[in-house]
Amino acid sequence: MANPSLLILAGDGIGPEVMAEVKKIIGWFGAKRGVTFDVTEDLVGGCAYDKHGTPLHDDTMAKAQEVDAVLLGAVGGPQYDILDFSVKPERGLLRLRKEMDLYSNLRPAQCFDALADFSSLKKEVVAGLDIVIVRELTSGVYFGEPRGIFTEGNERVGINTQRYTESEIARVARSAFELARRRNNKVCSMEKANVMESGILWRQVVQEVHDKEYPDVQLSHMYADAGAMQLCRWPKQFDVIVTDNLFGDLLSDAAAMLTGSLGMLPSASLGAPMANGRPKALYEPVHGSAPDIAGQGKANPIACILSFAMALRYSFDMGDDATRVEKAVEKVLADGVRTADLMGPEGGKPVSTSQMGDAILAALDASL
Numbered sequence: 001m002a003n004p005s006l007l008i009l010a011g012d013g014i015g016p017e018v019m020a021e022v023k024k025i026i027g028w029f030g031a032k033r034g035v036t037f038d039v040t041e042d043l044v045g046g047c048a049y050d051k052h053g054t055p056l057h058d059d060t061m062a063k064a065q066e067v068d069a070v071l072l073g074a075v076g077g078p079q080y081d082i083l084d085f086s087v088k089p090e091r092g093l094l095r096l097r098k099e100m101d102l103y104s105n106l107r108p109a110q111c112f113d114a115l116a117d118f119s120s121l122k123k124e125v126v127a128g129l130d131i132v133i134v135r136e137l138t139s140g141v142y143f144g145e146p147r148g149i150f151t152e153g154n155e156r157v158g159i160n161t162q163r164y165t166e167s168e169i170a171r172v173a174r175s176a177f178e179l180a181r182r183r184n185n186k187v188c189s190m191e192k193a194n195v196m197e198s199g200i201l202w203r204q205v206v207q208e209v210h211d212k213e214y215p216d217v218q219l220s221h222m223y224a225d226a227g228a229m230q231l232c233r234w235p236k237q238f239d240v241i242v243t244d245n246l247f248g249d250l251l252s253d254a255a256a257m258l259t260g261s262l263g264m265l266p267s268a269s270l271g272a273p274m275a276n277g278r279p280k281a282l283y284e285p286v287h288g289s290a291p292d293i294a295g296q297g298k299a300n301p302i303a304c305i306l307s308f309a310m311a312l313r314y315s316f317d318m319g320d321d322a323t324r325v326e327k328a329v330e331k332v333l334a335d336g337v338r339t340a341d342l343m344g345p346e347g348g349k350p351v352s353t354s355q356m357g358d359a360i361l362a363a364l365d366a367s368l
């Protein structure tokens, strides 16, 4: 059987720094577990623009469609602020999501015991937290037409359009219900049905899919602004949250702080099954390119490493090995190994990005 194939798009800023640690772990699986991945690397984002004048070359897009899974670091940076909107680094990532049709973005927020004291929320609020935000990723206001900056009379007007079809809502709702059935069987759907027609449709369709196909799953609805408040007040009331593209982007960054740092949150973006039965898939940390710390060896690689663990689970049916990686991260944190983003006001000596990766490798070795 052919080796599983991966396309690595490390991207910009801290993307290549955190991805270097994932590459070590991929190498570890070849050396110690006899699982060799066929890895191809390419450019996305600002670095692709620098080389090709576009944030995603057509050849790279074609490769992404062919491989079993894509691993992405991060894109963007202030040096690209002056570029025309159509070639900004972020457009490369959005094109990947859209053309691979990765409609279901799983963003787990799990608070490791060792970090329960570190969150900006009280320990009892976050200890043991384990929730997943399922964010719709290929539609909504990030893609709707019309869009643009136009002139009306003697002033400019910026327009984006929130647009959802019922089939787009139904398919992401199904993925949330399926996930809930494998967890604690609870879904909370978040929208703004009180002020947006797209929110009214969202609520109706989620309820219909539930009633027809998933009546066994406990479903609730919440306005997304109240949901943001409840995420901070008592996040453990949730199991799976399903929401649209924009609200999911905001709520997942907020959820990151329940876990201690944005550097901790992984994600899986999944689409329909391919001919080999694996879903179309891209795995990336929730964070961005962190220009404020890029190039300094300070970035926390855990979000990117946990994204690779999600690839093992969702693309390669290697759930035990995914758990092995997650346990290695847990062990390292329990041993007190911390990158700078995980240091409290009391200080201490943070480890570098590569030292964190090495500590996780050592924990993996110890797991054999």
Ligand SMILES: NC(=O)C1=CN([C@@H]2O[C@H](COP(=O)(O)OP(=O)(O)OC[C@H]3O[C@@H](n4cnc5c(N)ncnc54)[C@H](O)[C@@H]3O)[C@@H](O)[C@H]2O)C=CC1
Residues within 6 Å of the ligand: 014, 018, 073, 074, 075, 076, 077, 078, 090, 093, 262, 263, 264, 284, 285, 286, 287, 288, 289, 290, 291, 292, 293, 298, 299, 300, 301, 303, 341
């Ligand atoms: N998926 C992607 O590639 C994303 C790209 N971006 C892009 O990244 C650039 C910077 O955006 P920001 O709003 O600053 O968001 P960001 O997520 O890059 O950074 C926000 C804050 O979190 C910190 N941070 C993020 N990841 C970290 C890590 N692994 N370890 C330690 N600290 C970490 C940063 O230092 C910064 O203080 C922009 O160009 C933005 O468009 C933003 C979000 C997602």
Ligand SMILES: CC(C)CC(=O)C(=O)O
Residues within 6 Å of the ligand: 090, 093, 094, 249, 286
């Ligand atoms: C295209 C990305 C920069 C948008 C974002 O913040 C995200 O998907 O988390």
Ligand SMILES: [Mg+2]
Residues within 6 Å of the ligand: 249, 250, 253, 286
């Ligand atoms: Mg975001």
